[in-house]
Amino acid sequence: MRLIIRPNDRYPHLGLDRRPLAIACGEGWLGILHAFFTEADKVMAVGGSFTVLEVMEEKGVLHMHYAIAQIAPDARRAIDDACRLAAARSFHICEVCGRRGRLHTFGDLRKVVCSEHADGELGKGVPFEDPLNALDPYFPDVDPFIAARPTVTEFDAAPIIEGWLIEEDSEGGRRPWLYGWFFSEPVTRDGEHGHTSPIVQMDDMVPPRWVRTDTRLYRLGMCYPPAEREIRYWAQKLSRRPVPYGERPGGSDDMEAMLAFLRSSGRLRSTKIDRLEQAYREEQGHVNEVGKVRAT
Numbered sequence: 001m002r003l004i005i006r007p008n009d010r011y012p013h014l015g016l017d018r019r020p021l022a023i024a025c026g027e028g029w030l031g032i033l034h035a036f037f038t039e040a041d042k043v044m045a046v047g048g049s050f051t052v053l054e055v056m057e058e059k060g061v062l063h064m065h066y067a068i069a070q071i072a073p074d075a076r077r078a079i080d081d082a083c084r085l086a087a088a089r090s091f092h093i094c095e096v097c098g099r100r101g102r103l104h105t106f107g108d109l110r111k112v113v114c115s116e117h118a119d120g121e122l123g124k125g126v127p128f129e130d131p132l133n134a135l136d137p138y139f140p141d142v143d144p145f146i147a148a149r150p151t152v153t154e155f156d157a158a159p160i161i162e163g164w165l166i167e168e169d170s171e172g173g174r175r176p177w178l179y180g181w182f183f184s185e186p187v188t189r190d191g192e193h194g195h196t197s198p199i200v201q202m203d204d205m206v207p208p209r210w211v212r213t214d215t216r217l218y219r220l221g222m223c224y225p226p227a228e229r230e231i232r233y234w235a236q237k238l239s240r241r242p243v244p245y246g247e248r249p250g251g252s253d254d255m256e257a258m259l260a261f262l263r264s265s266g267r268l269r270s271t272k273i274d275r276l277e278q279a280y281r282e283e284q285g286h287v288n289e290v291g292k293v294r295a296t
């Protein structure tokens with residue numbers, strides 16, 4: 001599979017902004033690449049030139065080739081270390097989905113996959129038993145980047161957050177957390193709105209399917225654009241009942257009916273509802289615009 005990364009403002013010191021970067025590996029490794037580029041970007045902030053020549057999956061694991069010039073030896077070493085770490089991590093992360101994985105053989109092919117993706121379009125994979133990287137010992141269980149990633153079994157057993165929203169603490173500097181409607185959660189009643197403890201790590205896939213917080217792992221359900229979500233939130237809250245499992249927060253997809261309900265409830269100021277409605281219309285206009293661009 002071929003991915004395109006548009007470096008935009010994410011890695012301003014890597015000189016990648018001239019053209020999109022084509023990457024020959026599965027999107028399950030996006031998090032590994034992001035961690036590497038972030039580290040390289042930090043090192044390159046002092047100057048010098050960095051050119052990515054190739055990023056690819058080869059014999060099942062991640063390979064990166066790049067050229068660096070005009071930098072101090074210790075800066076070069078830091079980037080090479082980050083590259084080795086990225087390769088070591090790729091032995092333990094499913095290239096398809098980003099959950100915990102291990103190297104498997106599929107006939108002549110090798111792939112790092114999770115237990116779910118070990119049986120897929122390539123056939124049934126056999127776990128690779130030989131030592132992985134004996135010359136460069138690496139312990140995945142003490143690398144928080146790997147340890148936070150769910151196994152398939154843990155993922156399947158995790159509670160769900162529907163209609164989730166990331167909340168950032170703009171002043172206090174605390175780590176972000178999530179709001180949403182919880183299901184199968186040990187503390188919160190099914191269908192109640194609540195928030196998580198701070199986020200440890202979140203799935204890099206788009207849309208993300210899991211999040212690890214200080215207390216536990218959650219699966220992520222639907223998410224809505226901000227104004228739509230807020231209308232759903234108020235419609236649900238004013239109905240004074242939890243969300244039944246399988247139902248959308250707010251009761252349906254009829255946003256006009258929800259807005260009418262908010263107006264008839266008399267519980268919110270009409271200027272607030274006007275603002276929400278206007279934000280929702282703008283949001284929809286934007287969604288349609290993006291849809292059109294994608295369709296052409």
Ligand SMILES: [Zn+2]
Pocket residue numbers: 094095096097098099101113114115116117
């Ligand atoms: Zn997988």
